[in-house]
Amino acid sequence: xxxxxxxxxxxxxALLVKDLRxxxxxxxxxxxxxxxxxxxxxxxxxxxxxxxxVEALYEDLGKPELESxxxxxxxxxxxxxxxxxxxxxxxxxxxxxxxxxxxxxxxxIVSEPLGVVLVISTWNFPFLLSLDPVIGAxxxxxxxxxxxxxxxxxxSSVLAxxxxxxxxxxxxxxxxxxxxxxxxxxxxxxxKIFFTGGGRVGRIVLTAAAKxxxxxxxxxxxxxxxxxxxxVNIEVAVRRIIAGKxxxxxxxxxxxxxxxxxxxxxxxKLIDALKNGLEEFFGKDPFESKDRSRIVNxxxxxxxxxxxxxxxxxxxxxxxxxRDESQxxxxxxxxxxxxxxxxxxxxxIFGPLLPILTVDNVEDSFEMINEKSKPLVAYLFSADEQLxxxxxxxxxxxxxxxxxxxxQVSVSSLPFGGVGESGMGLYHGKFSxxxxxxxxxxxxxxxxxxxxLRWVNACCPDLFQVY
Numbered sequence: 001x002x003x004x005x006x007x008x009x010x011x012x013x014a015l016l017v018k019d020l021r022x023x024x025x026x027x028x029x030x031x032x033x034x035x036x037x038x039x040x041x042x043x044x045x046x047x048x049x050x051x052x053x054v055e056a057l058y059e060d061l062g063k064p065e066l067e068s069x070x071x072x073x074x075x076x077x078x079x080x081x082x083x084x085x086x087x088x089x090x091x092x093x094x095x096x097x098x099x100x101x102x103x104x105x106x107x108x109i110v111s112e113p114l115g116v117v118l119v120i121s122t123w124n125f126p127f128l129l130s131l132d133p134v135i136g137a138x139x140x141x142x143x144x145x146x147x148x149x150x151x152x153x154x155x156s157s158v159l160a161x162x163x164x165x166x167x168x169x170x171x172x173x174x175x176x177x178x179x180x181x182x183x184x185x186x187x188x189x190x191x192k193i194f195f196t197g198g199g200r201v202g203r204i205v206l207t208a209a210a211k212x213x214x215x216x217x218x219x220x221x222x223x224x225x226x227x228x229x230x231x232v233n234i235e236v237a238v239r240r241i242i243a244g245k246x247x248x249x250x251x252x253x254x255x256x257x258x259x260x261x262x263x264x265x266x267x268x269k270l271i272d273a274l275k276n277g278l279e280e281f282f283g284k285d286p287f288e289s290k291d292r293s294r295i296v297n298x299x300x301x302x303x304x305x306x307x308x309x310x311x312x313x314x315x316x317x318x319x320x321x322x323r324d325e326s327q328x329x330x331x332x333x334x335x336x337x338x339x340x341x342x343x344x345x346x347x348x349i350f351g352p353l354l355p356i357l358t359v360d361n362v363e364d365s366f367e368m369i370n371e372k373s374k375p376l377v378a379y380l381f382s383a384d385e386q387l388x389x390x391x392x393x394x395x396x397x398x399x400x401x402x403x404x405x406x407x408q409v410s411v412s413s414l415p416f417g418g419v420g421e422s423g424m425g426l427y428h429g430k431f432s433x434x435x436x437x438x439x440x441x442x443x444x445x446x447x448x449x450x451x452x453l454r455w456v457n458a459c460c461p462d463l464f465q466v467y
Contacts, residue, residue: 008175008177008180008181008184009180009184010183010184010187010188012184013175013184013185013187013188014187014188016145016173016175017116017145017188017189017190019170020116020143020145020170020171020173021115021116021143023143023170023171024113024115024116024142024143024171028168028170028171029113029138029141029142029143029171030112030113030141031141032087032088032091034141034168035087035138035139035141036084036087037168038138038167038168038172039080039083039084039087039135039138039139040084041166041167042076042080042131042134042135042138042166042167043077043080043081043084044166045162045163045165045166045167046073046076046077046080046131047077049158049162050069050073052158052162053068053072053073053127053155053158054068054069054073055154056127056152056154056155056157056158057072057126057127057154057155059154060123060126060151060152060153060154060155060296061123061124061126061152061249061252061293061294061296062292062293062294062328063249063293064290064291064292064293066291067247067248067249067291067293068127071125071128071248071249072125072127072128073127075128075132075409075410076127076128076131076132076135078410078412079131079132079135079412079428079429079432080135082412082429083135083136083138083139083432083433086429086430087139087433090111090139090430090433091111093108093109093110093111093442094108094109095107095108096108096109098443102443102445103449104445104446104448104449105443105444105445105446106443106444107441107442107443107444108442108444109439109440109441109442110439110440110442111140111433111434111437111438111439111440112141112437112438112440113140113141113142113436113437113438114140114142114191114192114436114437114438115142115143115190115191115192116142116143116144116145116190116191117137117142117143117144117145117190117191117192117193117194117436118144118145118147118185118186118188118190118192118193118194119133119134119137119144119145119146119147119194120147120182120185120193120194120195120196120197120205121133121146121147121148121149121196122149122196122197123149123151123152123296124249124252124253124254124296124350125249125253126148126149126152126155126156126159127155127158127159129196129219130146130148130155130159131146131159132427132428132432133194133196133217133427133432133435133436134146134172135432136427136431136432136433136435136436137194137432137436138172139432139433139436140432140433140434140435140436140437141437142191142192142436143171143172144171144172144173145173145174145175145185146159146163146172146173146174146175147174147175147176147177147181147182147185148160148174148176149197150176150177150178151296151297152296156174156176157176159174160174160176186204186205186208186209187208189212189214190209190212190214191214191215192214192215192216192217192435192436193205193209193214193215193216193217194216194217194219194425194427194435194436195216195217195218195219196219197219197220198220198221198348199220199221199421202218202220202423205218206218216424216425217417217423217424217425217426217427217435218418218423218424218425219254219416219417219418219423219425219427220254220376220418220421220422220423221254221348221350221376221418221422221423222254222258222348222373222374222375222376222418222421222422223258223259223345223347223348223349223372223373223375224254224255224256224257224258224375224376224377224378224379224397225257225258225259225260225261225365225368225369225375225378225379226241226244226257226259226260226261226378226379226380226381226405227260227261227262227362227365227369227378227379227380227381227382227391228241228260228261228262228266228270228381228382229262229263229266229362229380229381229382229383229384229387230262230263230265230266230269230362231382231383231384231387232381232382232383232403233383234269234270234273235273235277236403237273237381237403238270238273238274238276238277239277240381240403240404240405241257241260241274241277241381241405242274242277242278242281243405243406244256244257244379244404244405244406245257245332245352245354245405246278246281246282246292246332246352247281247291247292248405248406249293250292250293250294250295250351250352251349251350251351251352251353251354252293252295252296252300252350252351253350253406254348254350254376255376255377255405255406255408255409256350256405256406257354257379257405258348258349258375259345259349259354259355259356259357260354260355260356260357261356261357261358261359261362261365261368261369262356262357262358262359262362263358263359263360263361263362264358264359264360267336267356267358270356271318271319271334271336271356274319274334274354275319275334278319278332282332286320286329286331286332287322287324287327287329287331292329292352294327294328294329295328295329295330295351296328297328298325298328300350300351301323301325301328301330302325304330304349304350304351304352304353305323305330306343307343307344307347307349307351307353308321308323308330308333308335308344308353310342310343310344312338312339312341312342313335313338313339313342313343313344316335316336316337316338316355317333317334317335318334318335318336319332319333319334320332320333320334320352321333330351330352330353331352332352332354333352333353333354334354334355334356335353335354335355335356336355336356336358337356337357337358338355338357340357362382362387363387363390366390366391366394366395369395369397370394370395370396373420373421373422374396374397374398374418374419374420374421374422375397375398375422376397376398376399376418376422376423377397377398377399377400377401377408378391378395378397378399378400379400379401379402379404379405380400380402380403381402381403382402382403388402396419396420397419397422398416398417398418398419398422398423399414399415399416399417409428412428412429412430413429413430414428414429415427415428415431416428416431417431
């Protein structure tokens, strides 16, 4: 296995894609029966191996068992189940109207698979974010290569072993490895690339895809703000913020709350409520809590410490700041009014640090958000209906949730994806099927109803000559 990983180069990647393309062209992945069989196998794979999956997630991230079930296993089961229940309807051609000038005629939109697709996953929700797009690609009838993240090696190994055992290996395969293997894959021509990760690597993927004019979905991230109005149920708001920040993979989530904006007058009350809420969630000593994931590795631990210890930021800490590199843990940390030009406000935090910025009027937050790159998600907590409407109308983001955090991704009837630098393309539910499908326009006509007017210009061009 180690030798295989070391020698996966562009030549082997090309052979892999060739084999997959031949299998796709044989038509085996197009049938409803094949798609259903693979989706059923994935559901069974998850159900029969929950313990192994939970153990891998704990090994990679120290992820609590409950979080592994709710945020990864349960969501994947739901995704598989929905695809199985809705697949026939998704595959049915959509009838559309035609013009009376084309009578008699009919038309439809046919969803056809793209071909051979590449899914490059990430490490923070390594099981969910690997298989969720794969489910969409299979439902759409494609052959798939999955490249899991090397930063979650235990989960990557489990994915490779389980998928090899449960699904059709001639059309669905896993390539493990790091930069060299990913680079070898990106040299190939794909019919679509689906990438989840950060903007730096996203640009590399997009550049590689451009050489072959390959369409790309980029699920990136950004600095997701939460605006907190004073007109709120503060206890409920705080619990939901904590759930969407520290209880969500310890802040290592692209949809997690990155920073808060509230009014100067309300900030002290909000901070006190957050302090109390954090103690309720994680106890007096958060390092003893079994309900928090750890930081993924030493590199990211040191990166987060660097954000906290920057000279212009270190004196802004109002709660937390403790760290233990041996455990790769940083206490839940709140910072008040850090400078806009500080590093912590210039990059996605992706960890348990939460800056709170203050404004005189809550609507001033709209401009503050819009001055930055468009976030993947924007959150608002308020009981003011007019403020909600203004927020939705005036703040641009990939998605939104009002008076809650992160759970919007569990609504499969809503598309999930970014805008601008937070990404491009959509998935979840039917949107996953459509992402990996081509909508083919088809017009049907008989030999009846052929109007001579259509051919006048061709037969008698002088009639249309302007003198």
